Amino acid sequence: MNIGIFTDTYYPQVSGVATSIKTLKEQLESHGHNVYIFTTTDPKVDSNHYERNIFRFKSIPFISFTDRRIAVRGLFRAYQVAKELNLDIVHTQTEFSMGWIGKFVAKNLKIPCLHTYHTMYEDYLHYVAKGRLLKPYHVKQMSRSFCYHMTGIVAPSERVLNTLESYGIKTPISVIPTGVNIAKFQHCDTADNWRVKYGISMETPLLLTVSRLAYEKNINNLIAAMPRIIQRVPDVRLLVVGDGPAKDELSEQVNHLQLHNNIVFTGEVDNEDVPHYYHMANLFVSTSISESQGLTYIEALASGLQVVATHSPYTDQLLDDPAIGATFFDENELVDIVCDYLTNKKKFDDRKKQQAKLHDISADNFGDRILQLYKDCQTTYAKENQASHSGETS
Secondary structure, three states, X not given: OEEEEEOOOOOOOOOHHHHXXXXXXXXXXXXXXXXXXXXXXXXXXXXXXXXXXXXXEOEEEEOOEEEEEEEOOXXXXXXXXXXXXXXXXXXXXXXXXXXXHHHHHHHHHOOOEEEEOOOOHHHOHHHOHHHOOOOHHHHHHHHHHHHOOOOEEEEOOHHHHXXXXXXXXXXXXXXXXXXXXXXXXXXXXXXXXXXXXXXXXXXXXXXXXXXXXXXXXXXHHHHHHHHHHHHHOOOOEEEEEEOOOOHHHHHHHHHHOOOOOOEEEEEOOOHHHHHHHHHXXXXXXXXXOOOOXXXXXXXXXXXXXXXXXXXXXXXXXXXXXXXXEEEEOOHHHHHHHHHHHHHOHHHHOOHHHHHHHHHHOEHHHHHHXXXXXXXXXXXXXXXXXXXXXXXXXX
16 A cells, blocks of 8 residues: 655654654555655754655745644645655644645545644643634634545544534544553663763662653643652652753752752654663653643653543543552642652552553554554545436436
8 A cells, every 4th residue: 555644744844743654654555565655854854854745845935833834835746746755644733734634635636635733732832922813613623624535534543533523623532642662762772871960870760751842731730749758759750852942941940949859851862862861761651731642651651650641531540450550630649649650669560550551552563453443534535426427418
């Protein structure tokens, strides 16, 4: 099968969407399929550098979210390239420029078009004119417009499914969470040298959060809870991996609370190094409320960590046993749960339950389910086309 993936976000950009697409590409190729990425140009990628099966289209930074790109041309070029590649199916990963180009290509090639709805846009409206310009109603209308005439939609979680259904979207929706390469996160060298790099001894209890440092990730709530956690686990430290627009305010908060000896900011790290950071830690913690799916959560689980995350339908389903992790409603619960995991580690060891969860979140399982969806959508598309032609000739 020749598969075209259309996305505004791809490596070397760092995001959950880019990671999801990379995992999807690797899985499809491992099954013998040809995968072609249609995406935006990127300042970090030399325009003269050859990238196998990747086609980049001229783009500019997205308004108020400048580390993301939006294509400004390429509609007919994309169609010509896709036609020459003899694409069998289009899978869009964005509701913006490259997504609409993907829909145009699929329509003109008369092939199925699927879409993965990654982002809960209502959590991000504050980025545009500080929330004064776009409202939830606009997100609903935009989403309905884009998802119209799709053959199928992938929702990474029940939260996304429920949101799309509330928008009145009628296209069939399949809940398929992105998986992770389990081996990549399990087979990692010892954490000793990585802890030494940040002046953290092997005996020190270490909390980890991996995230874009954005306001909707609510990392300030985790920092605010640290003094109470330190009271109960005095030598605990927190490692914050990532960068973003909230970095300066978070640093100021750390200084104000006099926590600079307990909290370390790493800045943005190379994607290939991320598994080492998971293996440094004793527990993964997230206070984010904006996840459509938490790729960092399942990466942490694949690395052998338990995860503590904000209560939501998605996290409650993912962290469904103390051996896997737990969710919290407020700061009191957050502090109690974190301290319990740090001081009673053996109480939560249950390899059988952990192995069962690893199968659920594996990239192999993800790839198999996506491929089955492709086949189902091709069958549906063929039947609809046949019915349409029959109606025209009757």
